[in-house]
Amino acid sequence: MNGVWELRALAARQWWPRPELEELQLQRLRRLVKHAASEVPFYRRLYAGAGVGVPEITSVDDLRRLPVVRRQDIQALPGEDLVAGGTNLARCIRTRTSGSTGVPLEVLSSRSDRSVFNPSFFRVYLAWGLRPWHRLTYFQARPETLRIRSWYEGLGIFRRQMLFSLDEPAHWIEAIRTWRPHLIHGYSLTLKLLAEAVTRAGVDDLRVPLVVSTSGVLDEVGRTMLRTALGAQVVDIYASEEAGSVIAWECPRCEGYHLCTDTVVAELLKDGRPARPGEDAEVVVTNLSNFTMPLIRYEQGDIVRVSDRTPVCGRGFPLIESVCGRAGDYVVLPSGRRLTPHPFFLVLDHAMGVGCWQVVQEAIDHIVVRTTVGAGLERADVEGIRRGLAELVGDGVRIDVAVVENLRKSPAHKLRSVVSLLPESPIQSEA
Numbered sequence: 001m002n003g004v005w006e007l008r009a010l011a012a013r014q015w016w017p018r019p020e021l022e023e024l025q026l027q028r029l030r031r032l033v034k035h036a037a038s039e040v041p042f043y044r045r046l047y048a049g050a051g052v053g054v055p056e057i058t059s060v061d062d063l064r065r066l067p068v069v070r071r072q073d074i075q076a077l078p079g080e081d082l083v084a085g086g087t088n089l090a091r092c093i094r095t096r097t098s099g100s101t102g103v104p105l106e107v108l109s110s111r112s113d114r115s116v117f118n119p120s121f122f123r124v125y126l127a128w129g130l131r132p133w134h135r136l137t138y139f140q141a142r143p144e145t146l147r148i149r150s151w152y153e154g155l156g157i158f159r160r161q162m163l164f165s166l167d168e169p170a171h172w173i174e175a176i177r178t179w180r181p182h183l184i185h186g187y188s189l190t191l192k193l194l195a196e197a198v199t200r201a202g203v204d205d206l207r208v209p210l211v212v213s214t215s216g217v218l219d220e221v222g223r224t225m226l227r228t229a230l231g232a233q234v235v236d237i238y239a240s241e242e243a244g245s246v247i248a249w250e251c252p253r254c255e256g257y258h259l260c261t262d263t264v265v266a267e268l269l270k271d272g273r274p275a276r277p278g279e280d281a282e283v284v285v286t287n288l289s290n291f292t293m294p295l296i297r298y299e300q301g302d303i304v305r306v307s308d309r310t311p312v313c314g315r316g317f318p319l320i321e322s323v324c325g326r327a328g329d330y331v332v333l334p335s336g337r338r339l340t341p342h343p344f345f346l347v348l349d350h351a352m353g354v355g356c357w358q359v360v361q362e363a364i365d366h367i368v369v370r371t372t373v374g375a376g377l378e379r380a381d382v383e384g385i386r387r388g389l390a391e392l393v394g395d396g397v398r399i400d401v402a403v404v405e406n407l408r409k410s411p412a413h414k415l416r417s418v419v420s421l422l423p424e425s426p427i428q429s430e431a
């Protein structure tokens, strides 16, 4: 039920005037920083070491006096260090994520911290015309999530179909034809595979009004394919587990993406200073909902382009121009089948001992996984990784796992989780 109240609040807030949203953001930020600095050992040390003391935050700009937190700074720390004192670790919700960077991180949160996550997506769906009686289709890479149902589905509201992203596209097409969803939500590269399969099969009666793409850059080729194959309006949502909600989303009326200033602080930085319109900026997020494991000035590892447009829709959220730099490649199997980076996350993010990882497709029958060993761990479970990946890619592909000292050329070097050295895949050259 909390989700309903949260969604009502979120839906109302998007129309607040910008100064009121900024005031709310500042209040939440001050409460969070004060809480983290007094209750969380990691931030106590970090802020003391930086000579910041208990920080006085009087404006969002004051955040820049605090150090940036990087994935690799915290990934190997014990949970007790990162959560507020008195947290019962056994009762926390744990989500593992490496975004598109190949550096796994476990985010701990409580049910109430996470109550904003799903509603933050529904706010976007509603803005694009989804109504409670419409049906939805979700692509899921984790088999255990395929059976998840929400209580409201029993009332005929926002009923969902879950499709397994490792199934054959022909199976997806049949399932979608039967379910007739109003909206399909999935990972950008999975949606491209769907659009391509629909086109190849010559299916021209599949009509889906809305396709929502998330995690990963949705390029123009993918957008056009989805529009043509499904007759869909295509919406890109930029969200992350670390931010605990949608960070930015495409508006039906404005040109660009709205930044959700009510649930996150997204700093857009170029060499540490605020980026100017038209510049590509690094995203540093502060999750305003997670009081269990606060993430303050967390380096998200994504790049966005800053905009100076004023919204025309009446929403109080500022705009950014585009989201880029979240690309990962497909891995192509000898059968011609393409795998998105997602199933690789599932194997490598959960493997013991892994610090950072990168999958490189050297040849159609040869994959090399390079991994570093996480701090405090003695060795990566090389055999476990090899077994997990062999299961994923099947016979006929050689898998080498190499444990290396360092994956980055320099501290600023951004990793990409899945890199293909094959000539450009057919899906990208069909534009």
Ligand SMILES: [Zn+2]
Residues within 6 Å of the ligand: 251, 252, 253, 254, 258, 311, 312, 313, 314, 315
């Ligand atoms: Zn707008």
